[in-house]
Amino acid sequence: MLFLFAIAIPDIVLDFLHRCPRFATTMNEVLRTNALIYLSKMPQTFPSASRLAFWQRWIYSCIPMQSIATTDDNVRINMPDQSLSESKNIILQVSSKLRGFAINLLAFLGIKQIYDLKKIHIYSDKILRCMCEYISTLDYEEYIKADVHRAFHKAARNGMVEFITEVVKACPHVMTSADGNARNLFMSSIANRQEKVFSLFYGLESNRARFVCLMDISRNTMLHLAAKLSPPSQLARISGAALQMQRELQWYKEVESIVNPTDKDFLNQNDQTPREIFTYDHKDLVVKGEQWMKEAATSCTVVGALIITIMFTVAFTVPGGNVQETGYPVFKDEKSFTVFIVADAISLFSSSTSVLMFLGILMSRYAEEDFLKSLPTKLIIGLSMLFFSIAAMMVTFCAALIIMLDGRLQVIIPIVLLATIPVTFFMWLQFPLLVEIFVSTYGPGIFNRKMKRWY
Helix, strand or coil: CHHHHCCCCHHHHHHHHHHCHHHHCCCECCCCECHHHHHHCCHHHCHHHCCCCHHHHHHHHHCCCCCCCCCCCCCCCCCCCCCCCHHHHHHHHHHHHHHHHHHHHHHHHCHHHHHHHHHHHHHHHHHHHHHHHHHCCCCHHHHHHHCHHHHHHHHHHHCCHHHHHHHHHHCHHHHHCCCCCCCCHHHHHHHCCCHHHHHHHHHCHHHCHHHHCCCCCCCCCHHHHHHCCCCHHHHCCCCCHHHHHHHHHHHHHHHHCCCCHHHHHCCCCCCCCHHHHHHHHCHHHHHHHHHHHHHHHHHHHHHHHHHHHHHHHHCCCCCCCECCCCCCECCCCCHHHHHHHHHHHHHHHHHHHHHHHHHHHHCCCCCHHHHCCHHHHHHHHHHHHHHHHHHHHHHHHHHHHHHHHCCCHHHHHHHHHHHHHHHHHHHHHHHHHHHHHHHHHHCCCCCCCCCCCCC
């Protein structure tokens, strides 16, 4: 099979398709598949379906790639000169060792893997364009025989935006095709929670209306499909049942905003409205989300309460004690004492705020709509204030040491460095969760409503 070697040797596949483009749609009668269908099952070969972290995306964008030579390009091959002097041979050997060390270092840092991924993406794009160029020349019978629409809908289920757009450019009529469940491109993207494919809807401009009113084989509208529970593979991408519930609500609200108002109460084959389906399918996820929120809030409440107790006590047991005659602190005129008392107040007030937020989470009613904004917002405020309180508590501790040790830096500096360890560990463990919740709640969203016209 042609594409069994696509990832390992994409350059050979590209060259082969340039020479024999008909193999793109030549059907294997035993497996009932061809190269185009096989490519539609490989989402990892295209950028839109790749799941990269923020820092990986940054590295990906910074990696330079040379243009890929095709069969029409002139390729120059440099042969090594056998008559090199001994000194030049030594230089070549050293440079080869350094190059090997650099490659191993890049592999250790994960940069080489990102480079290889980008290389595969570029080759896959070239291969896809080569296939689509040939597909555009097929007549109707050849198009049916090639089973282009099956490859198209597999790509939609796998979230392969590049595949979809290129095939549509080659065969515009594929946009009106449906899969085995009578679902069009956008209905399939909703059912499989492929937000990048669904965002193509916003690039249709005047052609949107004809897709909104369609139903599948079970008389489900777009909103019915959005009301169903996401596939487990898509839910697994999101950490925490509460955030999973939030994502489900975001999908439902997004689709609800584009459908006709009458579709909100439309009955499907089982006489169910979209809202009834959503409530029934998500009742277990609501329970899990409530449990996840309460466990997180309980753990953080204990930490916050301990900080409140410590900081309140510290405010009345200042380092150095008080003057007997006046009752004022001995070091009240020292700058380090000002830092001490301000940091103590910040830690006390921020930890008190965090505890109140977490108590609000524990006492929430946990309705479906609460998972969209209310609960995540309380968790964001609670975690943020807890971070501030722990950091301020460490500053308070360091300021107290400076006062008591009277500026002995050889002791103060190591202790201060050690004091940063718990703050660093806490941030390292919890800060990614805080960022994920904030981006999910107040970020730009998973849908691109500013999609440019592409069809």
